[in-house]
Amino acid sequence: MASDKKSAQQDNSDALSVRDYLAILNATLTQQGGKIIGEVSDSKTYNGHVYFSLKDKSGEAILSCVIWRFNYARAGIELENGMEIVINGAPNIYAKNGRFSFIADTIELVGEGALRKQYEKLKAKLTTEGLFDPKYKRQLPIYPKTIGVITSMKGGVVIHDYSNNLKKFGFISKIVDSRVEGPDAIKELLDSVRTLKKESVDVLVIIRGGGSLESFAAFNNEMLVREIVNFPAPVIVGVGHHVDVCLVGLAADKMVSTPTAVADLLNESWEQAVYELKRHKQGLIDKYSGILSNKKYEIQNASSIIKDRFTMIFESFRESEKLLMATLYKFNYSIQTKKETVKKALETMIRCLTEGIEDKYRYIGSVWTDKMYARYSHAIYHIQTILEHSERNILQNNPERQLKLGYSIIVSNDQVVRSVSKLKAGDMVTLKLSDGGALSEIKNIIK
Numbered sequence: 001m002a003s004d005k006k007s008a009q010q011d012n013s014d015a016l017s018v019r020d021y022l023a024i025l026n027a028t029l030t031q032q033g034g035k036i037i038g039e040v041s042d043s044k045t046y047n048g049h050v051y052f053s054l055k056d057k058s059g060e061a062i063l064s065c066v067i068w069r070f071n072y073a074r075a076g077i078e079l080e081n082g083m084e085i086v087i088n089g090a091p092n093i094y095a096k097n098g099r100f101s102f103i104a105d106t107i108e109l110v111g112e113g114a115l116r117k118q119y120e121k122l123k124a125k126l127t128t129e130g131l132f133d134p135k136y137k138r139q140l141p142i143y144p145k146t147i148g149v150i151t152s153m154k155g156g157v158v159i160h161d162y163s164n165n166l167k168k169f170g171f172i173s174k175i176v177d178s179r180v181e182g183p184d185a186i187k188e189l190l191d192s193v194r195t196l197k198k199e200s201v202d203v204l205v206i207i208r209g210g211g212s213l214e215s216f217a218a219f220n221n222e223m224l225v226r227e228i229v230n231f232p233a234p235v236i237v238g239v240g241h242h243v244d245v246c247l248v249g250l251a252a253d254k255m256v257s258t259p260t261a262v263a264d265l266l267n268e269s270w271e272q273a274v275y276e277l278k279r280h281k282q283g284l285i286d287k288y289s290g291i292l293s294n295k296k297y298e299i300q301n302a303s304s305i306i307k308d309r310f311t312m313i314f315e316s317f318r319e320s321e322k323l324l325m326a327t328l329y330k331f332n333y334s335i336q337t338k339k340e341t342v343k344k345a346l347e348t349m350i351r352c353l354t355e356g357i358e359d360k361y362r363y364i365g366s367v368w369t370d371k372m373y374a375r376y377s378h379a380i381y382h383i384q385t386i387l388e389h390s391e392r393n394i395l396q397n398n399p400e401r402q403l404k405l406g407y408s409i410i411v412s413n414d415q416v417v418r419s420v421s422k423l424k425a426g427d428m429v430t431l432k433l434s435d436g437g438a439l440s441e442i443k444n445i446i447k
Contacts, residue, residue: 022095033090035183036102037110038063040083048072050079054087054102065089067104074186075107076221077118084110088183106183108217115213119220123247126222131229132250138234140254141202142269146172148201148233150192151208151259153177158207158259165263168419169270174199180208180239185218193227201233203266206248207259210240219246228252238262291386299383327352408433420445 016024038054041062045051048069055062065087067075079085087104094101109115126132151158159175166173176195178188189206196204206228208219218224219239228235228251237252238259249255256262409432410417417423427442 019095022093022098026092029091029093031090033088035086035088036063037084037086040079040085041081043079043081052079054085063102064100065102065104067107071105072107074190074221074223076122076186076223077107077109078121079107083114086110086183106187108183112213115217115220119213119247122220122222123250126225126247126251131225136229138253140234140236140265140269143169143273144202144266144269145170146174146199146201146203147266148196148199148204149173149175150178150189150196150204150206151175152180158209162205162207162259162263165260165267167267167270168421169267171266174201179218181211181215181218186221186224189218189221189224190227193224193231197227197231204228204231204233204235205238205262205266206235206252207238207262208240216246219248221247224248225251236262236265298386302380302383323352 036054038056041053041055043050043052049066050072051064051066053062054065067087067089072079077085086108087102088106089102089104092101092103093099109118130136149159149162151162153159153175163173174196176192178192179185180189193204216239219237225247228237228248234253235251236254236256237246237249238256238261239246239249240257245255254265256265411430411432412423412427417429423429423442423445425442425444429440429442431438431440
């Protein structure tokens with residue numbers, strides 16, 4: 001009897017416990033995951049988890065299913081009996097009650113009618129909450145620099161259009177590759193947004209090409225909409241042309257129809273700044289040209305006045321010279337004809353000469369002191385004042401003045417460097433600072 005009992009124990013030594021067997025079975029079942037289509041029935045919610053059955057169209061097969069709370073919320077679909085859906089997941093046997101269930105990871109609606117119904121229902125709900133209200137839209141930063149980009153790198157057409165249309169204003173794009181359609185798209189989009197939320201970006205950009213309402217399902221997801229609304233930086237959405245505007249686009253701060261339009265929007269403030277700089281530069285040149293032209297006229301006018309005054313003085317001296325010559329001629333004639341009148345004629349000549357010189361001297365002194373000197377001094381003072389004012393304006397607009405504010409000027413081959421396209425690795429450049437300069441070698445060009 002004891003021998004029979006011992007033999008029975010030896011025969012059961014390789015038997016598995018129920019728990020161990022189910023663990024092995026579930027490990028095998030996990031590898032049998034798949035994509036299944038069917039009609040929802042017996043849908044029940046418990047603690048956020050949804051338990052339901054999926055019936056075959058033939059009515060000859062039924063599958064018990066469950067989707068856990070987090071995955072259900074992420075799917076953004078409110079299950080209803082009779083709804084046709086596609087689920088992705090794997091089968092599992094619950095050890096405590098031995099129930100076989102299909103654990104769904106994702107849910108997709110089938111048919112445009114069902115998608116449109118869910119779209120309109122969610123749109124109405126979020127509109128009521130004010131998530132699409134224009135008053136909450138944020139303005140883009142004036143000069144965006146660091147751009148967070150979420151898109152699918154597959155094919156490269158979308159990112160190519162975006163990148164090629166960004167102007168060379170020093171943009172830094174932090175690109176996160178993500179699926180943009182299909183059952184796994186919403187999970188990857190949410191992960192991408194949360195990844196860039198931890199980065200320091202000036203603007204978040206989400207781009208993709210066009211498509212059908214079904215292909216846009218991930219962009220009509222409630223969780224993604226709320227992530228966009230709560231993103232710390234302004235959001236631009238460019239997801240292609242479509243009759244129905246996606247809900248993510250309505251929630252974004254700016255919505256455009258193409259990746260190219262997104263790039264143009266980012267370029268806008270920088271292009272305006274370049275235009276304003278050119279306009280102010282030309283205005284400055286025109287202003288100083290006008291000032292110099294006016295001063296040139298005033299200087300020429302003052303010179304003309306001085307020339308006229310000196311011409312008047314020289315004419316007075318020539319008149320005096322003529323009078324002296326005439327007097328000498330008369331004096332010589334008087335000596336030859338009337339010797340007896342020499343003394344009288346000499347006195348007359350001296351008197352006339354003295355009076356003429358004194359008269360012209362007084363005239364010259366009067367003209368110089370009272371008129372010409374005053375006008376000449378005023379003209380010179382006016383010109384000096386204008387030149388000093390122009391000098392102050394030039395000094396205030398001198399680019400080197402900005403050096404005291406912490407900026408620097410890069411000079412290569414005696415020319416100011418305005419673009420990295422003028423530099424190459426190995427170039428020697430001079431850095432001009434407010435208190436001196438430094439010689440540096442270009443190691444790398446960053447665009």
